[in-house]
Amino acid sequence: MELKRVVVTGLGALTPVGNNIEEYWDGLVKGKSGSAPITYFDTEKFKTKFACELKNFDPLNFFDRKEVRRLDRFAQYAIVASDEAIEDSGLDLNVVDKYRVGVIWGAGIGGLETFQDEVINFAEGDGSPRFNPFFIPKMIADIAPGNISIRHGFMGANYTTVSACASSANAMIDALNNIRLGYSDVIVTGGSEAAVTKAGMGGFNAMHALSTRNESPETASRPFDATRDGFVLGEGGGALILEEYEHAKARGAKIYAEVLGGGLSSDAYHMTAPHPEGDGVVAVMKNCLRNAGMNPEDVDAINTHGTSTPLGDVAELKAIVKVFGDHAKNININSTKSMTGHLLGAAGAIEAISAILSMKYGIVPPTINHEHPDEKINPELNLTLNEAQKREVNVVMSNTFGFGGHNACVLFKKLIE
Numbered sequence: 158m159e160l161k162r163v164v165v166t167g168l169g170a171l172t173p174v175g176n177n178i179e180e181y182w183d184g185l186v187k188g189k190s191g192s193a194p195i196t197y198f199d200t201e202k203f204k205t206k207f208a209c210e211l212k213n214f215d216p217l218n219f220f221d222r223k224e225v226r227r228l229d230r231f232a233q234y235a236i237v238a239s240d241e242a243i244e245d246s247g248l249d250l251n252v253v254d255k256y257r258v259g260v261i262w263g264a265g266i267g268g269l270e271t272f273q274d275e276v277i278n279f280a281e282g283d284g285s286p287r288f289n290p291f292f293i294p295k296m297i298a299d300i301a302p303g304n305i306s307i308r309h310g311f312m313g314a315n316y317t318t319v320s321a322c323a324s325s326a327n328a329m330i331d332a333l334n335n336i337r338l339g340y341s342d343v344i345v346t347g348g349s350e351a352a353v354t355k356a357g358m359g360g361f362n363a364m365h366a367l368s369t370r371n372e373s374p375e376t377a378s379r380p381f382d383a384t385r386d387g388f389v390l391g392e393g394g395g396a397l398i399l400e401e402y403e404h405a406k407a408r409g410a411k412i413y414a415e416v417l418g419g420g421l422s423s424d425a426y427h428m429t430a431p432h433p434e435g436d437g438v439v440a441v442m443k444n445c446l447r448n449a450g451m452n453p454e455d456v457d458a459i460n461t462h463g464t465s466t467p468l469g470d471v472a473e474l475k476a477i478v479k480v481f482g483d484h485a486k487n488i489n490i491n492s493t494k495s496m497t498g499h500l501l502g503a504a505g506a507i508e509a510i511s512a513i514l515s516m517k518y519g520i521v522p523p524t525i526n527h528e529h530p531d532e533k534i535n536p537e538l539n540l541t542l543n544e545a546q547k548r549e550v551n552v553v554m555s556n557t558f559g560f561g562g563h564n565a566c567v568l569f570k571k572l573i574e
Contacts, residue, residue, distance in 0.1 A: 167246025209498030259313030265502030321559025326505030391498030418449025424562030435476030463492025
């Protein structure tokens with residue numbers, strides 16, 4: 158059977174550097190750091206005292222008090238981002254066939270704060286199981302797409318993908334294939350996460366995964382820099398409206414990009430560490446190119462996973478050189494995590510949005526906070542250091558990897574009619 162073409166017709170973002178698409182893109186291009194001391198709880202006894210929290214986000218601007226009590230922050234972020242994307246897409250919800258509109262969402266953890274608070278309350282009580290009746294429906298990861306579908310009456314496919322930090326990239330690939338195969342006309346996809354909590358910070362600190370640059374949090378996320386010491390935890394959500402091309406064309410929708418393909422692989426190596434030679438990353442990028450029907454030399458830019466960890470950054474760049482050969486030095490490589498921090502299950506979504514906007518505006522956002530070259534990294538690679546770079550971008554790749562060795566890669570292209 159002939160596969161349907163899939164395009165992006167709407168975008169929404171709620172991030173540490175901007176609370177909507179316009180603010181997000183402006184923050185990226187200007188090289189804005191979203192990292193600052195944590196305000197959500199007392200960090201005196203924590204090794205890491207900073208994160209990339211949302212700024213000036215008040216849920217009461219979007220929900221009534223009753224809704225806020227029933228929604229974990231990760232679900233709030235999902236709804237706010239998806240509402241923006243739906244509005245941006247121009248979909249007429251009174252006309253569209255809602256049985257052919259689905260929601261496929263990504264979350265690596267889900268309602269961590271809800272789980273944390275309920276368990277603490279129980280532990281501090283007298284042993285009576287007095288739990289909030291919304292404990293379970295607030296916590297479960299699949300509640301985000303469930304709430305999005307309830308809000309808008311979407312009755313197509315509805316579920317959450319969970320693959321740690323690759324979750325929202327997996328969701329986009331599932332959405333792509335669902336539409337390609339003719340099961341849906343429109344899918345709301347993306348991801349959200351709200352792990353800046355005592356449990357989240359404490360857990361990642363226990364793994365020695367987080368930066369501890371407490372004296373300079375704004376410069377702590379420094380992918381590819383020789384002095385990087387771990388990632389900076391972020392929060393927020395990103396949403397994309399994926400739509401069958403003829404369906405979008407028939408309603409006169411604006412189209413940001415075509416989704417050409419997606420690739421998946423596993424490192425099959427370690428619970429948290431990447432394969433040192435990037436074998437799984439080589440496989441996922443090759444799988445993505447093959448799925449998209451593209452050649453390595455077609456790619457103009459790559460938004461890397463680039464978390465600012467000592468092992469991960471080197472392994473990913475080794476893999477890029479292996480896949481792209483001499484063409485690798487012609488590619489603008491960047492890591493927007495240097496600004497947003499690591500949004501875990503939402504990372505793939507917000508980074509795909511950045512990649513798409515780099516095509517629209519002909520600008521590749523920078524990898525900020527780079528001061529010290531790493532002798533383990535090929536100096537010929539253009540890592541888009543410290544300042545945004547203007548260039549024509551026709552094909553862009555977005556890489557996202559997760560604990561457990563989950564690798565996902567998505568390829569976008571400027572639409573050719």
